[in-house]
Amino acid sequence: MAELHHECGVVAVYHWPNRDVSPLLPDDNLTSASRLVPRMLIDIQNRGQLAAGFTTFNPARNQLIDTYKEIGSVAEVFNMNRPDDYARLMKEYAGHAAIGHVRYATCGKDDRSYAQPFERHHIEKQKWFSFAFNGQLANYPELREEILSRTDFHLARENDTEILMHSICLELSGDRRPTIPEMLSVLSQKFDGAYNIVFLNAVGDMFVARDPLGIRPLCWAKEGPLFAAASESVALSNLGFASESIHSLEPGTAIVIQNGKFEIARFAASPHRAHCFFEWIYFANVASTLDDRxxxxxxxxxxxxxxxxxxxxxxxxxxxxxxxxxxxxxxxxxxxxxxxxxxxxxxxxxxxxxxxxxxxxxxxxxxxxxxxxxxxxxxxxxxxxxxxxxxxxxxxxxxxxxxxxxxxxxxxxxxxxxxxxxxxxxxxxxxxxxxxxxxxxxxxxxxxxxxxxxxxxxxxxxxxxxxxxxxxxxxxxxxxxxxxxxxxxxxxxxxxxxxxxxxxxxxxxxxxxxxxxxxxxxxxxxxxxxx
The missing domain is CATH 3.40.50.2020 (Rossmann fold)
Known part of the structure; x- marks a missing residue:
């Protein structure tokens, strides 16, 4: 069926430093973890064909987090059909943590500025972050008006990803130091709709979060020193994770990796679920398992x-x-x-x-x-x-x-x-x-x-x-x-x-x-x- 498109797909990968290198990495260097992202994005290309990109973290380089994104398919964006160019790109953006995104959108310009992840620079490392988003905020018009009502605020794009970026910025503004679950709890009270978020900052903190209704799927796996998450399980199984290691993230929860610790934290109550049935009948890869089905x-x-x-x-x-x-x-x-x-x-x-x-x-x-x-x-x-x-x-x-x-x-x-x-x-x-x-x-x-x-x-x-x-x-x-x-x-x-x-x-x-x-x-x- 050629009439319907999904909006986006997200992935994340994190390899703990100072640990034995996971056998699932492409080589014995833990900074090669970022090279898993294009492979994962290929597996969820069905969720978006307009643009692709990733952000990687490497404390050994001056640009602690760095984002690369372009218009095109995953193979086109990452030069995967040109081995030398692909190798140079992977070397430049090597890191032990990374997030990625594939995009399809119904409106907005088809240019690089709308591609994700969105990166926000700041002199404070905790406020220098990048994130990618899958879903849609149904109360986008109200959120937009609320932001624009503040003195001297401006939105450069007509999409809810920018709304989400500014909302995160507001929660981190001034001397605020909320924990990640606290920040997500506040955001969940503002947002109405579907949202899966993958997030990475310049400290090396990462989180992946799923909205309280669980409208869009989000899967994760952890084996030894390697953690990965993706919109669909097929992206994890094709990396080599055992089927028993792959789980669906519970709605209203986030996986937080901070200070070397791994935590599954609830940020919002989830008394009701609203999984999109279209994921099973059309959007998802036929090899995927979503929410145990x-x-x-x-x-x-x-x-x-x-x-x-x-x-x-x-x-x-x-x-x-x-x-x-x-x-x-x-x-x-x-x-x-x-x-x-x-x-x-x-x-x-x-x-x-x-x-x-x-x-x-x-x-x-x-x-x-x-x-x-x-x-x-x-x-x-x-x-x-x-x-x-x-x-x-x-x-x-x-x-x-x-x-x-x-x-x-x-x-x-x-x-x-x-x-x-x-x-x-x-x-x-x-x-x-x-x-x-x-x-x-x-x-x-x-x-x-x-x-x-x-x-x-x-x-x-x-x-x-x-x-x-x-x-x-x-x-x-x-x-x-x-x-x-x-x-x-x-x-x-x-x-x-x-x-x-x-x-x-x-x-x-x-x-x-x-x-x-x-x-x-x-x-x-x-x-x-x-x-």
């Missing part, structure tokens, strides 16, 4: 549920075709249950990046990214499995290609997700209400077979079936009370989310204007949230 097994369960709802005649001319790549696990499970072949009738061009595809519209981009295989599709009844439908432009183009270029006899769309009916305010590039495909058909009511057929007719499909929202939690393997399903049920876990949704609904009743940006932005406080 494997992504592959969740997607397999989605396919099994779709199979149980199948109604079209099944014969030797019926095949299951996934839209690559994230729908493959669901499609394979569906096909297995129905005793049908699961064939690759659509091929994805793996060398076309997500951030730029030449073409005038999404249909052009779909034609560039996906190629039908007539030898697989011709004369077949195709059950086309997709992970979700947002705007429907990509799906329309795919159906057209499968019919006209592929020669399929019938195209039946099966969606491993309920209809998307509301925007996301917690870190996903979600469309405005007016641009979403499903709301115009549902009109606030339940999904019925008759409505699904109207949707199918609109897409030029023979039929369309969605996963019922009631099946979602069971497939993900979590209680519905611990999931954020706002984009499919309109129930937001935070007050700012609920307020923004009302603004989105009001704005959807008027004409959409591209220059307005996201239509859920309050007119007087318009701007971009995700960093």
């Amino acid at each position: 494997n992504v592959y097994l969740a997607r397999k369960a989605l396919g099994q549920k779709l199979a149980a709802r199948e109604h079209v005649p099944l014969d030797e001319d019926t095949i299951v075709v996934p839209v690559p790549d994230t729908a493959k696990a669901a499609a394979a499970a569906m096909a297995y249950e129905l005793k049908l072949p699961c064939l690759e009738g659509l091929m994805r061009n793996r060398y076309v990046g997500r951030t730029f595809i030449e073409g005038r519209n999404r249909a052009d981009k779909a034609r560039t990214k996906y190629t039908p295989v007539p030898e697989v599709l011709r004369g077949k009844r195709v059950l086309l499995v997709e992970d979700t439908i947002v705007r429907s432009t990509t799906m329309r183009a795919l159906i057209k290609q499968v019919r006209e270029r592929g020669g399929a006899k019938e195209v039946h769309v099966r969606v491993a997700c309920p209809p998307i009916v509301a925007p996301c305010f917690y870190g996903i590039d979600m469309s405005t209400v007016k641009e979403l495909f499903a709301p115009a058909f549902l009109k606030g009511g339940p999904l019925t077979p008759e409505i699904e057929q109207l949707m199918a007719d609109e897409l030029d499909a023979d039929s369309l079936k969605y996963l019922p929202v009631e099946d979602l939690a069971e497939c993900v393997g979590k209680p519905v009370s611990s999931l954020c399903q706002a984009c499919v049920d309109g129930r937001y876990p935070t007050s700012a989310g609920r307020r923004l949704y009302q603004i989105a609904l009001e704005n959807s009743r008027g004409p959409a204007r591209a220059e307005d940006g996201r239509t859920y932005d309050a007119p007087a406080l318009a701007g971009c949230g995700p960093g």
